[in-house]
Amino acid sequence: MLNKVKVAILISGRGSNMQKLIEACENPDFPAEIIVVGSNNLNALGLEYAKSKSIKTFVLDHKNFSNYQNSREEFDKALHQEITKHNVEIICLAGFMRLLSKWFVDKWHNKIINIHPSLLPDFKGANAVEDALKAGAKISGCTTHFVSLEMDAGPIIMQSQVLIDKNDDKDILSQKILAQEHEIYPLTLKKVCTKILEN
Ligand code: GRF
Numbered sequence: 001m002l003n004k005v006k007v008a009i010l011i012s013g014r015g016s017n018m019q020k021l022i023e024a025c026e027n028p029d030f031p032a033e034i035i036v037v038g039s040n041n042l043n044a045l046g047l048e049y050a051k052s053k054s055i056k057t058f059v060l061d062h063k064n065f066s067n068y069q070n071s072r073e074e075f076d077k078a079l080h081q082e083i084t085k086h087n088v089e090i091i092c093l094a095g096f097m098r099l100l101s102k103w104f105v106d107k108w109h110n111k112i113i114n115i116h117p118s119l120l121p122d123f124k125g126a127n128a129v130e131d132a133l134k135a136g137a138k139i140s141g142c143t144t145h146f147v148s149l150e151m152d153a154g155p156i157i158m159q160s161q162v163l164i165d166k167n168d169d170k171d172i173l174s175q176k177i178l179a180q181e182h183e184i185y186p187l188t189l190k191k192v193c194t195k196i197l198e199n
Contacts (some may be wrong), residue, residue: 004033005193008088010079010096011039015046016178017094017115017185022053024186031193035086038079040098058082062098076104090192093147094185097126105149112147113192115185117177119143119159124152129174138164140173142181144188157191158184 007025009018018037025034037050040062050057060078068074075098083091093114105112118128120143125131132140141161148154160180164173 002029002031003197004031005089005196006035006087007032007090007092007189007193008083008086009034009037009050009092009094010098011037011044011046011094012041012097013044013046013095015044015049015094017181018046018092019049020182020186021092021094021189022050022055024189030186030190031197032090032189035088036083038082040075040096046094056086072099073101073103076101080104080107089196090189092185092189099151100147102149105147108147110146110155113157113188114145114147114152114154115181115188116143116145116152117174117181119161120145120152120156129177130170132164133168133170133173140164140177142177142184144184158188160184 009021011018022034024030025032034055036056038058038060039047040060042059042061047057060075060082062075065071065075091108091112093112116128118132119141123131139161141159143159144157146154160183162176162180
C-alpha cells in the first residue's frame with residue numbers, strides 16, 4: 001500500500017476546504033491521509049462531516065484558557081498535545097480562526113499549511129475579499145502557503161487567480177474564490193506530501 005503522510009486539519013467553522021481535503025484523500029493514490037480534525041469551536045459545522053467520514057475529531061475551546069497568563073501559548077500547547085497523539089506530520093489550517101503562537105509555529109516549522117482568499121502578499125488579514133473590492137482590484141484569488149509567525153506571510157505554495165467583475169459583491173466574489181480554493185488546497189497537499197515521501 002502507498003505510504004501516506006499523516007495530516008491533521010484545524011477548522012473553526014463550515015469546513016468546506018476540509019471537506020475537499022478529505023475527499024481528495026479518499027483516492028487510494030493520494031499521498032496523504034486525514035488522521036484527525038480539530039476545532040476551537042464546538043459548533044463548527046465541519047466537525048459533523050468529519051465524524052460522518054469516521055475521522056477522529058477533537059474540540060479545544062480557547063475560552064477555557066482565558067485565565068492563564070499566557071493563554072495563547074497554553075492553548076497551543078494543548079493543541080500540540082492533541083495533535084501529537086496521532087503521529088501527525090502536516091497540519092492544514094482550513095478556516096481556523098486563531099493566531100498561532102511563536103512556540104507552536106516554531107515546533108511545526110514548514111509543516112503548517114494555510115489557505116487565504118487573496119493573492120498574497122495582497123490583502124492579508126481577515127477581510128481579504130472586502131479589501132480587494134474596496135481597493136477596486138480587477139483580479140484576486142487565493143493562496144496556499146506555509147505558516148510563519150507573521151500572519152499570511154509564509155512561503156507561498158500555490159495561487160489561483162479570479163477575475164473580479166464590476167458587479168461582484170462580497171458574496172459573489174467569496175464564492176468565486178472559494179471554488180478556486182477547493183481546487184488548489186488538495187493540489188497543494190498533494191505537492192507537499194509527495195515531496196515529503198520522496199525525501
Ligand atoms: C476560506 O475562505 C479560507 O480562505 C479562509 O477561511 C475560509 C474557510 O472556509 N482561511 P471553509 O470553512 O473552508 O468553508
